[in-house]
Each structure stands twice: as structure tokens, then as C-alpha cells.
Amino acid sequence: MRRSPALARFNPAQPGAAGMKVAATGLLVAMAALFALCRALQPAYPGLAWVKAFAEAGMVGGLADWFAVTALFRHPLGLPIPHTAIIPRNKDRIGEALANFLKTNFLIAPVVARRMRGLDLAGAAGRFLQAPPGQETRIRRGASRLIADLFESLGDERLGGLVKTAVANRLRQTEVSPLLGAALASAIDEHRHVPMLEAAIRWSARALDANEELIRAMVKKRTNWVLKLAGVDGRISDSLLEGARKLTADMHTDPDHPVRRKIEEALVQLADDLQHKSETRERVERMKDDLLDNRSVALWLDTLWQKAREAMVKAARNPDAAMAGKLGEVLKSVGQSLETDERMRRAINQFARRAVAGMAASYGGSIVKLVSETIRGWDARTVTDRLEQAVGRDLQYIRINGTLVGGSVGVLLHALDTLG
Structure with a gap:
């Protein structure tokens, strides 16, 4: 199975997992050593029974939590114990569960519409358009860079062909x-x-x-x-x-x-x-199709696309220049209307909600399939290592807490046994 490039670049969010693992293992070894020492010295010092009870129970609790934590990612001590190495064995099922979770909780039309109900996209667009020249906001910089990179990465052969084909098809259908x-x-x-x-x-x-x-x-x-x-x-x-x-x-x-x-x-x-008149209409439609099939018209459409693409990239690279002059005044006026006209804002936000909800309804299943198939294609060992690095620090805290809580319970049980 192939190693996912995304996982290969993965950098754990919580550093120090290895150090915490050493600390948890060291505490377990310390409990074992303390238990052995108390057992050897208890005949001479009866009071060590309390320390022995703490060390014994702490050792048991630490071992139990070590087994539980290790069983998530691999077979403890390499032994094929049933119901261990849970994540590697169930990687595909986890991917399916994650994909279904996304679909059920995020990628269905009612959920998307409900979550977007509080978003004021029209107002945000209005504020963006009204930003004065020279005011470099993160939104403007990010949007400009994204648009420019998109038009430059999708060159003429892909985006240009798509646009020209779409225009020609629309003209043929009209x-x-x-x-x-x-x-x-x-x-x-x-x-x-x-x-x-x-x-x-x-x-x-x-x-x-x-x-x-x-x-x-x-x-x-x-x-x-x-x-x-x-x-x-x-x-x-x-x-x-x-x-x-x-x-x-x-x-x-x-x-x-x-x-x-x-x-x-x-x-x-x-x-x-x-x-x-049907005869006239049919003759005009034939003339239109012949015109669209003409190479000169195709070259003309290509020239229009080239000029439009260059203008859009130039405007995206320098948004302040694009917002200057008459065009800038028109865009600012549109932005002011978007921010102040309640009916327009409500209509645009409603349209955006319906559009995104429609996309979720139409493509949610495809997104879910993409997630599950992507996880299924990941290398199980890589997934296991990265997940362990990501949550390893917290898991080692579980081991430490299990050792200390186990020791405390051992002292309590020893007290009940002694005082009973």
C-alpha cells in the first residue's frame, strides 16, 4: 500500500510525546522497583506494607493502561492477542465511520443551511468592496492571491478550453x-x-x-x-x-x-x-452553427478569453489598482448597497445558503466517498505512527494517571483490609 504524501508531511501538534512516554514507562518501572524493595524490607519494617500496597496497585494500574494504550496501535509485545492493534486492523472501517460522520453532521442540506443561517456573506462582501485603497486586509490579500494563483495554475488548455467550450455550448443551446x-x-x-x-x-x-x-x-x-x-x-x-x-x-x-x-x-x-416563422428560424440557427464552427470565430473567442484572463490576473495581483477609477467607484457603490440594503443582503444570503446546501446535497456523497477511499489508500503503519504522535502525549498522561490512581486505590484497599 502507498504512503500518503499528506501524512508523510504531517507534523504532530503536540510535541514531547516521546518524552512523556519515557516518563510514563519510568514511573511504571519505579513502581515495580519500589514494590520489590518493599517486599524485601517489609519483614524488618512492617510499615512498608502501606508503601507496598501503593506500589503494587500502581504497577497493576500502569500495566493495564499500558496494555490499553498499546493495543490501540499495535499488538502488545508483538503477541497476536485478540482485539489489539485496533487502529491498523480497522483503518478502513474508521475511514467509513469518519466519512459517514461528516455526511451526517456536516454534508447534508438541512445541516449546511442551518450552519450558514448566521453567516452574513453579503455584508462581508460589502465591507470587502468598500475597503479603501492601500488598506491591506488579510481577506483581500488572501482572496487576491487565491484568485491570481487559480487563474495562473489553470492555464489556457484547461480553464480556457473549459470557458470557451461553455460559451460555445451556451450559444448553441440558445x-x-x-x-x-x-x-x-x-x-x-x-x-x-x-x-x-x-x-x-x-x-x-x-x-x-x-x-x-x-x-x-x-x-x-x-x-x-x-x-x-x-x-x-x-x-x-x-x-x-x-x-x-x-x-x-x-x-x-x-x-x-x-x-x-x-x-x-x-x-x-x-x-x-x-x-x-419556423423556416426562417431554422435557417438562422443553421447559420449560427456554421458561424460557431468557423475557425475565425474560434480564434476570436480565444483572443477574448486571453484578454479577459490577463485582466483578471492583473486585477487580482493588484487589487488596489482594480478598485481605483470608475470601476472602483462602481464596486464601492455595490459594496455600500450590500451592507446597507437589508432586502438585498437577505436575498443574497438566502441564495448563498441555497447554493451551498444544493452543492452539499449534490456532491456530499462524492466527498464522503473521497474521504473513505483516501483513508483506505493510506499505509496502515504510517497512519498508526502519525496518530500515535498526534495524541501520544495525552495517552501517556493516561498511563501516568492510571499508575497513580491505581496506587491510591491500592492504599485504600489496604486500609480497609487492615482496619476491617
Whole structure:
């Protein structure tokens, strides 16, 4: 079985366990020596019977507690006595019990919700956001370092791929046609389409002027030689260009121009089709999927993610700079609202409780399984050694107390026997 890295780095919280073990064992040896001395000298000094009774009972009590303490971690004297080496033999069962204890007492939704009821997460967030620049609080330093380390450790291949995939999947799952139709209908109702329409008309006029020679060449190419000989092709080109320029000029100056009306009617029909016509909606969705599959769009999303990631790491590394300027003012305003608006605080805290309780309900079983499987994978000897080091000092106190209490009981029993 493998040795757990976590246990290999374990450092006992209570130093001096080895020294206490020597003291407890030394006291037991002292009791044995005192018992032997009193037994040898008692015929000459009858009063030593009281000391002998104390040493004898103390020796028995010390041996009993030594056996009990040792039996927790190993076989006493290496003998395979039943019901000894309890921790190594029951390591897996202890892990299961610990995992079930965590699940029953900490990782069920009602318990999590009850324990979080007294936490004011919204107020804490508000105070964090309102902290003035330069005020380095432990929360700010810890949160900033954690966020920056998280974004830097989870690089583009992992976190970036996850974010970009999530964005692309969300866009694929979202039917954009009704959204586009509703946006277009709202723009038409509020006449916000007029500047775009006039810009399109101006662009058409500029396109005519920029491509005049191309238009003349096309007309000349499609005119037969008789008309070319008579010079009619030039007059046809002039008429076409003049008519197109007059049309664009009239459309630009006359809001009620028939062509503009036709364009606006077509836009209204398009908005309605985007929202209600199945053929149009399916065509838009196919166009959306083709666009998401385009490599240029993937590169664009990658560029957006790179810039966002760099900005977040930079802000996390220097939170005071991130809290400065307009963004800082907005964040401080949000923090003030979080701290003073009782309804907002209550709503956010309730949402946080429900979110954490939901996570406990959804992932509590997985956490319990992780704990039990982790303990099952630990090396039994390592677990035993580390646990003994962690609680060894207190266990040796039990041995010392057992020796002294046993000796006191021995004196009491000797007194009852003598005086009875």
C-alpha cells in the first residue's frame, strides 16, 4: 500500500510525546522497583506494607493502561492477542465511520443551511468592496492571491478550453432567432433603425461614385456593337448612374420615399419571421452553427478569453489598482448597497445558503466517498505512527494517571483490609 504524501508531511501538534512516554514507562518501572524493595524490607519494617500496597496497585494500574494504550496501535509485545492493534486492523472501517460522520453532521442540506443561517456573506462582501485603497486586509490579500494563483495554475488548455467550450455550448443551446427578431422589432418601434437605414443609403451613394468606371465598363461590355458605334452605351451608363444617384438622394431627403417604405416593411416582416416563422428560424440557427464552427470565430473567442484572463490576473495581483477609477467607484457603490440594503443582503444570503446546501446535497456523497477511499489508500503503519504522535502525549498522561490512581486505590484497599 502507498504512503500518503499528506501524512508523510504531517507534523504532530503536540510535541514531547516521546518524552512523556519515557516518563510514563519510568514511573511504571519505579513502581515495580519500589514494590520489590518493599517486599524485601517489609519483614524488618512492617510499615512498608502501606508503601507496598501503593506500589503494587500502581504497577497493576500502569500495566493495564499500558496494555490499553498499546493495543490501540499495535499488538502488545508483538503477541497476536485478540482485539489489539485496533487502529491498523480497522483503518478502513474508521475511514467509513469518519466519512459517514461528516455526511451526517456536516454534508447534508438541512445541516449546511442551518450552519450558514448566521453567516452574513453579503455584508462581508460589502465591507470587502468598500475597503479603501492601500488598506491591506488579510481577506483581500488572501482572496487576491487565491484568485491570481487559480487563474495562473489553470492555464489556457484547461480553464480556457473549459470557458470557451461553455460559451460555445451556451450559444448553441440558445435559439438566437427570436432574440434577433425581438431586438429588431423593438428598434423599429422606437425608430432606432432610421440612423442605420440612412447610413446604408449614404454608403450606397459613395459606392456608386467609387465604382463609376466599373459600372460603365459593365454596360459597355453588355452593349452590342451597333449601339457602341452610335455611342449609345455611354448615354445608357450616364442614365443609369444619374438615376441611381437621384434615387439615393431622394431616399436620403424624403423619409416617406416609397423605396424606404418598402425597406421598412421588409424589416418589419423580417422581425416577425425571425420570431414566428419556423423556416426562417431554422435557417438562422443553421447559420449560427456554421458561424460557431468557423475557425475565425474560434480564434476570436480565444483572443477574448486571453484578454479577459490577463485582466483578471492583473486585477487580482493588484487589487488596489482594480478598485481605483470608475470601476472602483462602481464596486464601492455595490459594496455600500450590500451592507446597507437589508432586502438585498437577505436575498443574497438566502441564495448563498441555497447554493451551498444544493452543492452539499449534490456532491456530499462524492466527498464522503473521497474521504473513505483516501483513508483506505493510506499505509496502515504510517497512519498508526502519525496518530500515535498526534495524541501520544495525552495517552501517556493516561498511563501516568492510571499508575497513580491505581496506587491510591491500592492504599485504600489496604486500609480497609487492615482496619476491617
